[in-house]
Amino acid sequence: MLQVKQVAKAFSGFQAIARANLTVTKGQVTAVIGPNGAGKSTLFNLITGHLRPDKGQILFKGEEIGGLPPHAICRKGVARSFQLINIFPQLNTFENVQVAVLARYRQSNKLFTPARKLVVEETNEVLNKLDLYPYRERLCNALSYGDQKVLELAIALGNQPEILLLDEPTAGMSPEETRTIVKLIKNLVQNEGLTILLTEHDMDLVFDVAERLMVLHQGQTIAEGPPDEVRRDKAVQNAYLGETG
Secondary structure (H helix, E strand, O other), X not given: OXXXXXXXXXXXXXXXXXEEEEEEOOOOEEEEEOOOOOOHHHHHHHHOOXXXXXXXXXXXXXXXXXXXXXXXXXXXXXXXXXXXXXXXOOOEHHHHHHHHHHHHOOOXXXXXXXXXXXXXXXXXXXXXXXXXXXXXXOEXXXXXXXXXXXXXXXXXXXXXXXXEEEEOOXXXXXXXXXXXXXXXXXXXXXXXXXXXXXXXXXXXHHHHHOOEEEEEEXXXXXXXXXXXXXXXXXXXXXHOHHHHO
C-alpha cells in the first residue's frame, strides 16, 4: 500500500533523512522504530506532505505522493495523528469528529450553520468505534489526556483513511490508557481492515501489535522485516535495542 524508496531530506546542511526505505502492506501494522533523533517524525512529515523530499519516491498504492500538499494526500486516504494532541479544545467531542467527516464531504465550511445536522450518523459511527459516544457532548478540554488521544484517532478516522499514521500514540499515557490504545489499534486492523503505520518508543507495545518493523538510525533504514527477525539483527541491537539492555 505504501512504499518509501531511497528518500532523503536535509535542513540547512543537516541530513535528517538519508536513504530511507519502507514497505507497508495493506491490512497490517507496521512500526518504525529507532533512537531519539533518528528521523522518525521527519519521515512521517514527508509521507503526509508536511515536508517535501529532496530525493527518492513516496508511493501510495503505486501513485507518487511525495511533495503533494497535506490535504491532497489526506483525500487520497492517508491520515495521521501527532505526538502532541491536535484537537479543537473549545468544541465538544462530537463536533471535533464532525469537522473531519464534513471535510471528507467537502462541506466543512457549513459547520456552524445547518451543518450541525449533517453527517450525524457517520460521526456517531466513528465515535462508537472508539468508545467515545458517551462523551459526545463533552467539551474536549474536559476530557482526560487518554481520551483526548483517542479523540485524535477518531478525528483521523473521520476522514475514512485507508492507512493511518500514528506518531507515538501512547506518549505520556498511563499503563491503563496504553492498554486501551493497544486494544483500539488491534480492533481497527482486525475488524475494520485499516492499515496502520506507527512510531513508538514502548517496545512492549511495538512487539505486541506490529507485524513488520523498520529500524531508522541516523536517517537511514538499517533493517526491515518481521519483528523476531529484526530483534536478532546485530546492527539493530547495537544501534537501538541494545541501548535498553
